Amino acid sequence: MATSIAYSGARRVLAQNWTGSSTVPSRTLYPHQWSWDSGFIAIGLRHLSPFRAQRELETLLASQWEDGRIPHIVFNPAVPLTAYFPSPDFWRSSTAGSAAGAPAGAETSGIVQPPIHALAAWLVHQADPAASERRGFLRRVYPRLVAWQRYLTERRDLGGLGLASIVHPWESGMDNSPCWDPPLARIEPAASASFHRADLDHGCPADRPTDLDYGRYVRLAEHYRDQGYADDPGRQPFAVEDPGLNALLIAAEHALAEIAAELGEDPADHQVRAAQLTTTLLKRLWSPQEGMFLCRDVVANETIPERSAAGLLPLILPGLPDDVARALLRTAAGPRFGLGGTTRLVPSYDLAGKGFDPARYWRGPAWFNVNWLVERGLRRYGADLQADALRHSLVRSAAGSGYAEYVDPFTGEARGTRDFSWTAAVTVDLLAPGERARLREEYTASAHHSLRPALQEAR
Ligand code: 2M8
16 A cells, blocks of 8 residues: 555544544544543654644643643543443542542543653654744643653552552553453452443454453442542552553653753753663563563562563663563564564564454554554664564554554454554654654664664574
């Protein structure tokens, strides 16, 4: 498919999903604003309209809680309650979240999602620095992004060693990953008759999480809400350190250092935090045996023996030890993820894992945002040929699937909903003229390792 068709299709999806102040992930399945979706969407939108990209992030940040958290959903009051579950009357943020500083004038969820936002803000600024400066974009978002980072590194340090924990599978963004099966098995599900799954009004049940998973999601969210969304360590039935979320947390600290320097402030604090967090990530979640990062169950105090694409995402970070970066590249290209071999795109979960299902949501299908991150990681460590091939495959699969929410990792067949915003947004970014060359220059200039030989070894 010609790249111009892919580009114009993606632009059409982003235009049709724009509400005037932000973008819905999907007009049917997800008719509100989602936190990490908006980050990826802004990264694509910056090439079409830097102003809209700024608005996307500013709209989300306007509903930030006083404790610094950015809620995972900001509800549109014009959308009927029945359109999405759990709806605002489930979360009751303005009342149940008042002690945590939830805004009084907006309804949101009370949980969070991975912190892509500082990186997104930095990339949005770079798309048109003059326009960004004119609107004081970075100066306005910087304190909010710092407060968000402090929320995650302080209030969410439930393991006590510095990494952020998730307290609900939805917080990982990879909702029904098999990584959550062991810690979720401890949770008594809410009765299925106690809620109505609006997702099944729009999605095929075989592509979505099971009712048993939903019962557990509901129970955990109710529990968190009923504690006033407090984050006291030891009181969460589900607490997991996820390498994907923590990789983005560290990437955010690097982006905040760039933003601080651009604003004439001292970036040192962010640089030190990024280095410390990277050391902790390596100590706590790196598995030399598996050649990737694994999740840690903080409640059971044990490693979760499941491999998901989240464990490859630290590749986006500068400064990984050579042996770690080499092993990650080998694992990505090996039988579990099939990059450049058996799969078109990196699957969300281990192809050889017992929970693998090529159709069901985060249990195997390939997702475009995850692959966009992997593409950057490959470039960061000098695997340009593999990154180019993945980029090509991402664009082809996105346009060929009608900008599907996710696809079968082997065939590229569309799954989930269509005309999905972040699929369109990363397509625009991957096709933006000069963007990849700029990235290569940035990575070369910052003198991060070039591991081309490692990739050759891996093949
Ligand atoms: C999916 O999650 C929501 C709950 O947050 C759902 O299934 O209803 C996930 O894919 C998540 O990563 C994404 O942000 C959200 C909206 O696209 O949908």
